[in-house]
Amino acid sequence: KQEVTQIPAALSVPEGENLVLNCSFTDSAIYNLQWFRQDPGKGLTSLLLIQSSQREQTSGRLNASLDKSSGRSTLYIAASQPGDSATYLCAVGFFSYNTDKLIFGTGTRLQVFP
């Protein structure tokens, strides 16, 4: 069964710290992996999309890596700020016999305090 797991479920850090969020998946036959941010009561905002042929993507203070062979992705946030407080979700696009599947992890809730 294709599954996506995110650890830790919650994280609280002081402003300025560099931090790493983890996403693991059970099947290496994937199309891509996408990281999202969700603010309370809001929709999901796409942060980074990594295609299966890529190893990493960067946007500003964010860097996402992908290791298909080990079934892992990490989202690195440099110099965290209170405005980074949100829930971060990863979603993995899996190959499937009759239909492609986009499966979400349950997220990491991040709090950055001043």
Place this chain on the structure above:
Amino acid sequence: EAQVTQNPRYLITVTGKKLTVTCSQNMNHEYMSWYRQDPGLGLRQIYYSMNVEVTDKGDVPEGYKVSRKEKRNFPLILESPSPNQTSLYFCASSLLPLRQGYGELFFGEGSRLTVL
């Protein structure tokens, strides 16, 4: 502005009273999808559509219907809502489906539904 628009954003209804949640995108995307988000369960796909008149079931389709008569609209229909359909619903779209090298997935703001 490129966006996915859902309505209503909040709705309280009673068991059995048919309702429709509308979803519209202005990006000429082929792929559209509905998800529900529940605590501890994450986002689960209800239905998706590869293009006009092409729809298919996701992981949790029971109790829901969809239609895709126009490219921009993908309404979610609850024919006879029940309390276990109380949830936060999201519509999303992307230019192409996964298999065709889809890009970024855009989400609506969500529709919080309570069924009493």
